[in-house]
Structures are given as structure tokens and as C-alpha cells.
Amino acid sequence: MSEPARRMHLGLTIWPTGFHPGAWRLPGSRNDGNSNPRLLQHAARTAERGRFDFFFIGDRLVGLTASQFAAPNEVLRPEALTLAANIAGITEHIGLITTVNTTYSDPYNVARAAATIDHLSGGRVGLNIVTGKNVEAARNFGRDQHWDNEHRYDWATEYIQVLQLLWDSWEDDARVADTVTGQFVDPDRVHHIDFEGKFFSVRGPLNVERPVQGQIPIINAGASERSRELGAQYSDLRFTNSSTLGLDGAREYYADLKNRLPHYGRSASDQLVVPGMAVYVEESQRAAHEAYTTLQRLLETSPVHRARLSEALGVAVTDAAPDAPLAEVADLAQLSDDGRRIADSARELYGRERVTVAEVNASFIRGGMFKEVVGSPSRVADVLEEWFSTGAADGFMIFPPTVPHGVEAFVDLVVPELQRRGLHHREYAGTTLREHFGLPRPLSRFATTPVGAAAVGSGR
Ligand SMILES: Cc1cc2nc3c(=O)[nH]c(=O)nc-3n(C[C@H](O)[C@H](O)[C@H](O)COP(=O)(O)O)c2cc1C
Numbered sequence: 001m002s003e004p005a006r007r008m009h010l011g012l013t014i015w016p017t018g019f020h021p022g023a024w025r026l027p028g029s030r031n032d033g034n035s036n037p038r039l040l041q042h043a044a045r046t047a048e049r050g051r052f053d054f055f056f057i058g059d060r061l062v063g064l065t066a067s068q069f070a071a072p073n074e075v076l077r078p079e080a081l082t083l084a085a086n087i088a089g090i091t092e093h094i095g096l097i098t099t100v101n102t103t104y105s106d107p108y109n110v111a112r113a114a115a116t117i118d119h120l121s122g123g124r125v126g127l128n129i130v131t132g133k134n135v136e137a138a139r140n141f142g143r144d145q146h147w148d149n150e151h152r153y154d155w156a157t158e159y160i161q162v163l164q165l166l167w168d169s170w171e172d173d174a175r176v177a178d179t180v181t182g183q184f185v186d187p188d189r190v191h192h193i194d195f196e197g198k199f200f201s202v203r204g205p206l207n208v209e210r211p212v213q214g215q216i217p218i219i220n221a222g223a224s225e226r227s228r229e230l231g232a233q234y235s236d237l238r239f240t241n242s243s244t245l246g247l248d249g250a251r252e253y254y255a256d257l258k259n260r261l262p263h264y265g266r267s268a269s270d271q272l273v274v275p276g277m278a279v280y281v282e283e284s285q286r287a288a289h290e291a292y293t294t295l296q297r298l299l300e301t302s303p304v305h306r307a308r309l310s311e312a313l314g315v316a317v318t319d320a321a322p323d324a325p326l327a328e329v330a331d332l333a334q335l336s337d338d339g340r341r342i343a344d345s346a347r348e349l350y351g352r353e354r355v356t357v358a359e360v361n362a363s364f365i366r367g368g369m370f371k372e373v374v375g376s377p378s379r380v381a382d383v384l385e386e387w388f389s390t391g392a393a394d395g396f397m398i399f400p401p402t403v404p405h406g407v408e409a410f411v412d413l414v415v416p417e418l419q420r421r422g423l424h425h426r427e428y429a430g431t432t433l434r435e436h437f438g439l440p441r442p443l444s445r446f447a448t449t450p451v452g453a454a455a456v457g458s459g460r
Helices: 037-049 080-090 107-121 135-140 149-168 225-234 242-264 285-297 303-313 337-350 357-366 377-389 405-420 433-437
Strands: 009-013 054-057 095-101 125-130 218-220 237-240 272-281 371-375 395-399
Touching: 009 272, 037 054, 037 080, 037 405, 054 080, 080 095, 080 107, 095 107, 095 433, 107 125, 107 149, 125 149, 149 225, 218 225, 225 242, 237 242, 242 272, 242 377, 272 285, 272 377, 272 405, 285 337, 285 357, 285 371, 303 337, 303 357, 337 357, 337 371, 371 377, 377 395, 377 405
Parallel strands: 009 054, 009 395, 054 095, 095 125, 125 218, 218 237, 237 272, 272 371, 272 395
Antiparallel strands: none
């Protein structure tokens, strides 16, 4: 029998003011996205229509008004688990990955909330574990300092162990509900976890039945070495910013993540690697470049950005007029290797040879977070296919630059093209997030049935 074709795993995430900081200023866009449930619901339903594996909800524990020009999305942040519960009620198939910051939360509460949403959604929730990068968060939780990387990841490691024990603390068939005897629960199948670690002391059991998925998938995102190791040990999917490294760099990153898994008794297929991609797609190549150009004109920049650009180019453009073509103010032969890549990338994104200093600056700024892809449906599909089929990704986290337009554009234009190429499924094969990821449902580690008992953690 031939192997089933490898399938691209797609996630969609929206920043409620749009991924591009200028998006909310365009006609037809919204500025109330953070508090407008309709927008979030529409995005999740549209992603479901496009048969995405999951809708992803990021989170922050601070509201940074000082970031309003560079990152308006950072100003207002409704709570992510609550948003996931809302989305659970209005969708049927799509997975819901919601972010939890372990540094400032408690595993019993989070195990409980996640298990509850898993029941509400019929087994579609996943937890994105982050340890937080916003030092300002500490002062919202009675602390003077944001813990250092080591402390945060030691804490997160124990935290995940507690979550997974609590989700197993009820065996699947513990609620016997015997109407004759009146026995509701079999006490032998509900377990104290008696966890005593360096940071947590948790007796258990949880007061929510075992999640529909048994174990809720763990996702993680982070830049540090410890983050990669945490992921290698526990994550079913790792959301990365490796798309900024270019195709070769992303391949190396992908291989590095996969090579870490055997140390934890896992195999390469046990963790999906999903880089973020910002996709500007329109019906034609030309329309996509125009849409990109319009948005980039709305980007707020400062002299600091210009200084950084000069450094990266290896040629000073600090005092150049914004509208001056790069080729007229800088000797292109003098550009550093990075500088050449930056200039080439700007030409590709704007779709023309003649790019101004302001345009190169804007594309350099925006490209620092995730790779930007601008183009027609087939051009976008070409890029995704190349990354997927040459060892750089198992799928992608799609960031639409505008909402709601960018979400609809991806689903209506790119999804059919990916389906036509056989890269993306036309229907959901399973009903839970674990099934969307191709993971079996593990038995509880407390289950007395020994045969075939799968290990908790990866569940495979
Ligand atoms: C692709 C990616 C996505 C992230 N998403 C979030 C998020 O939604 N919320 C958050 O608080 N931190 C987020 N982070 C931050 C990290 O998860 C992590 O907490 C932070 O980078 C500090 O850990 P580190 O030193 O391992 O990077 C993200 C990081 C990356 C690389």
C-alpha cells in the first residue's frame, strides 16, 4: 500500500486590527476588532470554510498604549481562553489554539479552563504555551521583575507536567452513572495526582472530566534554546518565526527542531513545524503589489528605523529623501550581502525594479517578524508549496494583513489553488484537533488497562 500523501497543516490567526499596523485605517476595515465578537467569529468561520486545521488566538498580559503606532494590536487584549470558548460555540470542525502564559498563571485553573473548552468544542482545543516576553507584565502580578529565561522555562516544564497529570486524573469511564445503585462515579477511576515539584504542589483530581481528546495538544512558540527544548519534549506543534530566515535558514531551523525529538523518545513526525507567513493575496499579481504598496504607505517609521536600515544595507541612507529611489542615493555595488537581500526582497514585494528608500525601509521593518508573500493565488501557492515540499515546514500559520478582507482573500483565492494541487484537504477527516494533527487519542496514564497504553506527552 502506498503512503498517504503528506498534507499541509494550515492555521489562521488574526490580529484584530489587522496584521499590518496600518490595516485598520483602510476603508472597509475595522478598528474595534479587539472587542467585536462578530469579527473574530467571522474570521474563524471563514477559516473553517477553508478547512484550516486550526484558528489561533495569541495573547498578551499587558496593554501597551505606547505601541499604538507600531503595533496597534498590542493596545487592547481581551483574554484568549474566553475568546476560544466563544469561538467553540459558533464553529463545528476547526481546531482552536489558545495561548496561555505560564509565567503568570496557575496550572490547576488553566487545566480546568482548557478541559472545559475541550468539552464545549467537542475536542477541538489546543494550548499554546508561552513564557512571556513583556517585562511590564510582572507589575500586573505583584512582581518587581520578569523572571529570567531559565526560571521561566523551569517553571513552564513543571507546569505542563501538572496540566497533563490533571487531564489524566479522571479515567475515561470514571463517571459510571448507575441509575440502579445511585453510584455516580467510580472512585477507583478518579485519581489524586499528588504532584510535588520545585514550584507546584497539586493534589488533584481535576473537577472536570477527562478532556474529549484525552490529552489536549500542546503547542509552543518562542525564540530561545530553552523554548526549542521545551517544544521537543512536549509540543505537538511548534509555531515559529523561522520564515524570516529565508528558505535555507528555515530548513536548518526545521531540521534542528526535528533532530531534538529522539532525545525525548519521539520521532520527527511527532512535532509539526509551522512558520508564520504574512500573505498579501489578490486576484492578480499587480493588484496584490498595489494592495501591499497602499498598506506600506501607512506604516509609521522613525529615524531609528532608518539607522537600522543603513546598518543592514552597509550604506548610509539616514538623510536620503523618502521618495528617492534607492539606486539613486546608494551605490548598489557597495551593499552588504544582507543589503542586497533586503533590496531584492523589496523589489519582489513591491513588484518593480524602482523602489524608494521609504519603501525599502518599510519592507525591511515588516519582514522582521514573519516572511511576507505578495502575489496572485498561484504565486502564493508556489511559495507555500516550495517551503512545504523542501523541508522547511509542515504547514503555515497564515497572517492576513487586513481583516476581514485578508482572511476572505486567502480562503477564496489561495485555498482552492492548494486543494487543486493536492496539498490541502477538501474536507475534515476527523472531528478533534488531535485528529487534524494526525495524533491518536492516548489512554490515561492512570488507566489500569495495560495493553496498548500510550505514553502521555506526545501521545504517540
Ligand atoms: C512565533 C512566535 C509567536 C509568539 N506568540 C506569543 C503570544 O501570542 N503571546 C506571548 O505572550 N508571547 C508570544 N511569543 C513569545 C514567546 O512565546 C516567548 O514567551 C518569548 O519569546 C520569551 O521566550 P523566549 O526567550 O523563548 O523567546 C511568541 C514567540 C514567537 C517566536
